[in-house]
Amino acid sequence: MIGEDISPTTRISREELRELQWRRLQPQIAYNYAKSPFYRERFDAIGLQPADIRAWDDFQRVPTMDKHDHRQAQEESIRRFGHPFGMLCCVPTESFTMLSATSGTSGTPTFYTLTEPDLKVYSELMARKLRLIGLRPGDRVLHGFALSMMVGGQAVLQLLKNYGACIVPVGAEVGSRRLLEFARLVRPRMLICTPSYAEYVAEKCQETLGIPATDLGLELIVCGGEPGASLPDVRHVIESAYGAKLHDYTGAVHTFHGITCGVPGGMMHYVSEDHCVLELQDPETKAPIELRDGAVGEMVYTELGIEATPLMRYSLGDIIQISAQPCSCGWRGLSFAILGRSDDMLIVKGVNVYPAAIRNVVASFAPRTTGQIRVVLDKPGHKVTPPLHLVVEHGADLQGSALATLDAELQTVLHDQLKIRPAIALVPPGTLQRSSHKTKLVEVRAPSEAGGP
Numbered sequence: 001m002i003g004e005d006i007s008p009t010t011r012i013s014r015e016e017l018r019e020l021q022w023r024r025l026q027p028q029i030a031y032n033y034a035k036s037p038f039y040r041e042r043f044d045a046i047g048l049q050p051a052d053i054r055a056w057d058d059f060q061r062v063p064t065m066d067k068h069d070h071r072q073a074q075e076e077s078i079r080r081f082g083h084p085f086g087m088l089c090c091v092p093t094e095s096f097t098m099l100s101a102t103s104g105t106s107g108t109p110t111f112y113t114l115t116e117p118d119l120k121v122y123s124e125l126m127a128r129k130l131r132l133i134g135l136r137p138g139d140r141v142l143h144g145f146a147l148s149m150m151v152g153g154q155a156v157l158q159l160l161k162n163y164g165a166c167i168v169p170v171g172a173e174v175g176s177r178r179l180l181e182f183a184r185l186v187r188p189r190m191l192i193c194t195p196s197y198a199e200y201v202a203e204k205c206q207e208t209l210g211i212p213a214t215d216l217g218l219e220l221i222v223c224g225g226e227p228g229a230s231l232p233d234v235r236h237v238i239e240s241a242y243g244a245k246l247h248d249y250t251g252a253v254h255t256f257h258g259i260t261c262g263v264p265g266g267m268m269h270y271v272s273e274d275h276c277v278l279e280l281q282d283p284e285t286k287a288p289i290e291l292r293d294g295a296v297g298e299m300v301y302t303e304l305g306i307e308a309t310p311l312m313r314y315s316l317g318d319i320i321q322i323s324a325q326p327c328s329c330g331w332r333g334l335s336f337a338i339l340g341r342s343d344d345m346l347i348v349k350g351v352n353v354y355p356a357a358i359r360n361v362v363a364s365f366a367p368r369t370t371g372q373i374r375v376v377l378d379k380p381g382h383k384v385t386p387p388l389h390l391v392v393e394h395g396a397d398l399q400g401s402a403l404a405t406l407d408a409e410l411q412t413v414l415h416d417q418l419k420i421r422p423a424i425a426l427v428p429p430g431t432l433q434r435s436s437h438k439t440k441l442v443e444v445r446a447p448s449e450a451g452g453p
């Protein structure tokens with residue numbers, strides 16, 4: 001059974017898994033409190049002691065944190081200690097063996113600091129994902145992320161190296177020509193990069209090398225760093241351009257790790273539950289949402305067994321959907337899809353709606369739809385006065401009563417799954433503008449224009 005070979009978490013029941021998490025969580029809380037001024041001050045401010053946390057319900061009293069808090073802690077650390085690591089970090093800075101960073105939209109980096117034992121944990125979690133997609137130690141892997149200290153760069157290189165992959169570290173900085181030349185010369189089995197770069201490189205292959213990308217012999221395209229690789233149309237474009245399987249993944253130097261197995265429409269398999277407590281909360285009210293099949297909410301995670309900067313009840317602002325359904329690949333653990341950012345949420349008559357969730361429903365009607373949608377708002381903001389205006393591209397060769405049937409079926413499924421009754425304008429395929437990076441699902445314009453592109 002595939003799951004048992006991939007992650008120890010799928011060998012045990014959910015109850016046993018919760019027990020295992022709890023056994024690791026209690027010492028982690030005590031450790032974070034004892035070693036990190038950030039956690040200690042946050043606990044003390046509300047009169048909470050690690051010993052007060054005796055059950056899962058008590059754990060929800062620990063304040064959540066996000067990237068904004070993370071950056072503020074770094075600034076505070078610079079004031080107190082002269083470097084950005086002192087507030088969150090639980091070990092002497094001499095114990096770090098790697099620094100990684102995300103640039104974020106504000107441009108201020110948030111740092112991830114790692115010790116050697118931390119690197120071992122992250123390497124094991126990465127290895128589970130690579131085993132799940134069938135990469136073998138010794139396989140050549142063409143690395144096409146920027147080779148900087150950003151998490152797709154040095155961190156991913158290190159994790160791949162620890163797996164035993166033979167890395168071809170070309171990176172993104174030298175341009176697509178170099179990457180393509182190396183692909184032709186060294187015949188890697190796997191390419192890892194962002195989905196937009198995978199698409200761009202495939203487009204350039206014919207003019208650069210005079211051959212289609214299918215002739216490069218790549219078998220696995222593994223994409224992360226930005227959304228896209230789980231979308232049916234992006235997946236179709238990349239898989240047919242290379243004649244290879246596309247996998248969407250998340251997780252490098254934190255413990256929330258998942259990857260798609262390649263089953264069409266499948267979500268990312270959550271391979272790291274023994275090192276990561278996952279919680280869901282309502283992005284508006286912050287009320288907890290039960291982690292059950294189909295649940296949607298803002299992802300909050302807590303790292304277990306981490307030494308340098310163990311994050312606790314940390315939110316990246318991602319909205320995810322949970323699936324507890326077994327996958328036809330043999331996976332029996334939880335799976336998830338990242339639907340978007342909490343900033344993307346709309347509220348229609350008190351119902352939380354995520355444009356990416358609408359897109360996933362519409363895409364499930366392929367080939368009767370192309371999967372392309374736009375939510376059209378008449379003014380900016382989260383609150384929408386019903387009906388929600390939705391533009392949907394129908395599939396090729398669809399007309400007359402077939403369009404009316406599609407409209408009715410979309411209405412039914414959108415209401416059943418997302419509790420909305422939108423006004424749908426069906427438009428021909430190719431009407432909505434595509435973007436090689438991240439297509440915006442929401443546009444603000446006057447509703448009278450909603451039927452157009």
Ligand SMILES: [Zn+2]
Nearest residue numbers: 261327329331
């Ligand atoms: Zn699967």
